[in-house]
Amino acid sequence: MRVDGRDVAVSGDLLQPLARRTNDIFRLALATVFLIVVITSSLITRRDWVALERSISGIVALLTPTQSNLVYLAYGVAILALPFAILFGLVTARQWRLLGAYGAAGLTAVLALSINSSGFAAPRWHFDLDDRLRTLLSQFLDDPRWIAMLAAMLTVSGPWLEARWRRWWWALLLAFVPIHLVVSAVVPARTLLGLAVGWFVGALTVLIVGTPALEVPLDGAVRALLRRGFAVTGLTVVRPAGPGPLVLWAATDDPEDDGGSRAIVEMYGPNQRSGGIMSQVWRRVRLRNSETAPLHASMRRAVEHRGLMAIAIGDLGVANSTTVALSALDRGWTLYAHTPTRGVALDETSADESLVAPVWKALAVLHGHQISHGDLRGKEITVDVGDDDATALFGGFGSAEYGATDVLLQADIAALLVTTTAIFGAEAAVRAAIAEFDEDTVLSASRRLTKAALPKHIRASVIDPGTVMSTARDEVMHQTGADQIKAETITRFTRIQVIQLVLLVALVYVAYPFISTVPAFFSELRTANWWWALLGLAVSALTYVGAAAALWACASGSVSFRNLTIMQVANTFAATTTPAGVGGLALSTRFLQKGGLGALRATAAVALQQSVQVITHVGLLIFFSVVAGTSANLSHFVPKTTVLYLIGGVALGIVGVFTFVPKLRRWLGTELRPRIKELGGELAELAREPKRLAIIVAGCAATTLGAALALWASVGAFGGGTTFVTVTVVTMIGGTLASAAPTPGGVGAVEAALIGGLAAFGVPAAVAVPSVLLYRVLTCWLPVFVGWPVMRWLTRKDMI
Structure with missing residues (x-):
């Protein structure tokens, strides 16, 4: 290549790959x-x-x-x-x-x-x-x-x-x-x-x-270097342009050149910045907080920022190269030239623990001037070993930031913990970090030792990053004496806010079928007896007292009974808007934990309450079925023979799978069996405490019978003449069949089961349909709409 009358030798492939454009x-x-x-x-x-x-x-x-x-x-x-x-x-x-x-x-x-x-x-x-x-x-x-x-x-x-x-x-x-x-x-x-x-x-x-952007303006690069006093005689391609810049070695024969005999030339084309922009956009779509330096939309500004940061860090004596030239070229290209890097890359050195201290010392120099590096991989850190001691130097300042926020500084410490732990071991890395930064700073930064917080290129630079991060966290806990390290939240919404949003969407979903029947239902309400409806509402409210009493006794009275009763209202919202009521169980467990119980004790109390609830429910079902006698046409609730055979076959198949599959068999022996044994022990211990057992059974019975009384009052509101015994059987059998429904709160299944059950006992459809809808309003929809603000209140009071 001939530039302004001078011959410049060029060797290597300048063509950019198609896949990287x-x-x-x-x-x-x-x-x-x-x-x-x-x-x-x-x-x-x-x-x-x-x-x-x-x-x-x-x-x-x-x-x-x-x-x-x-x-x-x-x-x-x-x-x-x-x-x-x-x-x-x-x-x-x-x-x-x-x-x-x-x-x-x-x-x-x-x-x-x-x-x-x-x-x-x-x-x-x-x-x-x-x-x-x-x-x-x-x-x-x-x-x-x-x-x-x-x-x-x-x-x-x-x-x-x-x-x-x-x-x-x-x-x-x-x-x-x-x-x-x-x-x-x-x-x-x-x-x-x-x-x-x-x-x-x-x-x-x-x-x-192709486009003209693929044509590399080498002549402009040679002229830009010449203006800085570096007379280029030869260019050698080190790496073609792709996900990164086009990298060349520039040589000169001028012995008086201040930049030395060689320089590294990095040329950024218009295609190099697009991937970074889309990566930043993806982070915004995922609603993540900024863990990296602000984005430079212009490639010229991005390269200029890197050159200026190299000069600033070079003035502190911790840069491994010096800026030679920076210039905008034709067709959207930008040139950045610097001297060759000094020292040996950190990931290429021997695992000598004496080198870890200079690395952390150099980072402390940066942070002391409020500069973050942003890319502390082993290849971007070099060690220059002198006669007396070793000096750590930094390179690759594309993500560096002057006037960095605390988030960026802590992200630097977390990234260097990973890099130095992978090379020198966790003990030496954490000890050197605490020596340069105080324990609280290192402990706060270690909260970012997670997959979500650490950038992907940092994790990809080490082998088995999960183990490295876990080892570093454990060592930080050991050397600082911390009991635990809570992971840093880097999303714009907390986990609780996301759960509440999901529950709200689920509420809209489960409320939609009810909303579609509102016009017809309100027309029927004109003929209702409101005294019966008020009775049903009062009985429905008493069920929360019964449920709170049962859980209070299961927790041995360790929590406030008043707050536990209020929590039952929020529990209705959480249980209704999640399939199978798992949200209610989780909320109860969380409330007990916030009340002072340990995780195992809270889980055991909820499991004990649910077990007694099932036993009480089955006992009451058998009792009222016997009382109903031949007057109740219970055959409507008995599945057909084909269905029974199918259920039996599925059950036998599940038993066979758990018997012959080793992993499932081990799960039964190591996970399920100890829990069942523990629950049996809790029940046996409960049997030796008659007063506590009576409170739990009475509370569980109040929950079941209160629901039956609410349905009976709803039927009476529309002039139905059925007995309390038959309504109780319908409530318990219909609720049991609908509990297997995958919909949140059993929506649709509960209504169908109760309407069909009342019809089986001779209640006309004109009475059964509005009665069941009124019952669901009193026991489900009103508590659900009240439960949302109650749950927010409990959250603000740090009770859940």
């Missing part, structure tokens, strides 16, 4: 999405779209036929001259490589819209149609193939054109939409297809052929 790939992806949207919308809403455009055209068409012809004439001349003007510009600029791509893109776009089921379709002339302009130029404007050809040519030639001309010519092409509407000449819907096809073909051609 993110700008071109992103352009093709957008064109593909636009084409799919246009085709899909055209197929789905074609008639409505055409009718809408004709009506809009009729409203905005203010021109007379003569004026419309003049507008069409002017625009037609411009649109016909457009491709020839671009062609003339390319020939004048001697862009011979682009001419083939230019013609191929236009021809491909035309052929793509000319293919139909019978072969190639010729242009359709429509001089005989009264609603079309009878001019020759209108045929080009009406034909989407012409639009497609122009869009493809503009897309291919766009990167080679000046930005001013590119904007004006795209504006001229897209002007066909308002012009068509104003002159009321043709509906432009089909021309959108031509635009989409042309853009797609052009984007694909650009990806295959």
Whole structure:
């Protein structure tokens, strides 16, 4: 290569891989999405779209036929001259490589819209149609193939054109939409297809052929280095441009050159920044807090920031290179040149523990001037071993930040803990960190030793990052004396807020079927006896007292009975909006833990209460079924023989699977059996405390019988004459069958089971349906809507 009369030897491959040209790939992806949207919308809403455009055209068409012809004439001349003007510009600029791509893109776009089921379709002339302009130029404007050809040519030639001309010519092409509407000449819907096809073909051609951004401006790089006093005599490609910059060795024969005989030249093309931008956008979509330095949207500003940070860190004496030159080049490229790195990369040194202290000392120097590094991988840290001692130096300042926040500084410490732990071991790494930073700082930073908080490139730089992070956390706990290290929350919403949002969405879901029956239900309420309804509401409220008493006794009275009763209202919301009521169990366990019980003790108390509840429920069901006697037609609740055989077969199959699969068999022996044994011990111990057992059984019975009384009162509100015994049987059997429903709160299944049960006992449908709906309002929907603010109140009071 000859630059300004000087010969510069160039060796190596400068071609950037296709897979790494993110700008071109992103352009093709957008064109593909636009084409799919246009085709899909055209197929789905074609008639409505055409009718809408004709009506809009009729409203905005203010021109007379003569004026419309003049507008069409002017625009037609411009649109016909457009491709020839671009062609003339390319020939004048001697862009011979682009001419083939230019013609191929236009021809491909035309052929793509000319293919139909019978072969190639010729242009359709429509001089005989009264609603079309009878001019020759209108045929080009009406034909989407012409639009497609122009869009493809503009897309291919766009990167080679000046930005001013590119904007004006795209504006001229897209002007066909308002012009068509104003002159009321043709509906432009089909021309959108031509635009989409042309853009797609052009984007694909650009990806295959390339853009001027792929041509590396080496002559500009040589001139930029010469202005800084570095006379280049040879360039050697170290790494082609891809996910990172194009890296070259620059050599000089000038012995008086201040930069030495060699320099590292990094050249950033316009494709290098796209991946970083999309990565930052993805972090925003995931609603994560900023764990990295702010994004530089401009590649020039990003490289300039790196050069300035290298100068600032070099002034502190902890930079492993010195900036030689920084310059903007042609076709969107940016040059950053620096001296070769001093020292040996940290991940290439021996695991000598004497080297870990200088590394942490160098980081303390940075943080002392409120500078964060942001990329503390082993390859970005070098160690320069002198005669007396070793000095740690840093490189790669693309993520460094001056005036860094506490978050960025703590992220630095966490990243260096991982890097030094992987190389020197956890004990030496944590000891050196605490020696330079106080224990509280290291402990706070260790909260970021998680997969979510540490950047992916930091985790990928070490072997088995999960084990390294776990080892580092354990060592920090050991050396600081901390009981536990709570993981740092790096999302914009806490876990509790996400759970509450999910519960709220679930509430809307479960409430939808009820909302659809509101009109009919309210019409039935006009005939209801409100005294019975008030009785049902009062009995429903007593069930919360019974449930609180049972759980209070299971917890041996270790929590406040008043707060436990309030928690039962929130428990209704959590249990109703989650399948199988698991939310209620989790809420009860959390409340007991906040009340002072340990995790195991709280879990055991909830399990004991649920076990007694099941036993009490089954006992009451048997008792009331016997009392009901032959007056109750219980055959309606007994499944058919086929269903029983099916249930038995499934049960035997599950038993067989758990018997013959070793992992499941071990799970039964190591996980389930100890818990069942522990629960049996709790029940045996409970049997030796009659007073406590009586409170638990009475509370559980109050919960079951209170629900039955609420349904009985609801039936009485609409004039039903059934007995309390039969309603109790319906409530318990219907509730048991509906408990297996996968829907939150058993919505749909509970209503169907209760209505069917009342009908089995002779209650008319005109009474059973509104009675069950009133019962669900009293025992489910009202507590659910009250339970949400109660749960928020408990959260603010730190009770759950």
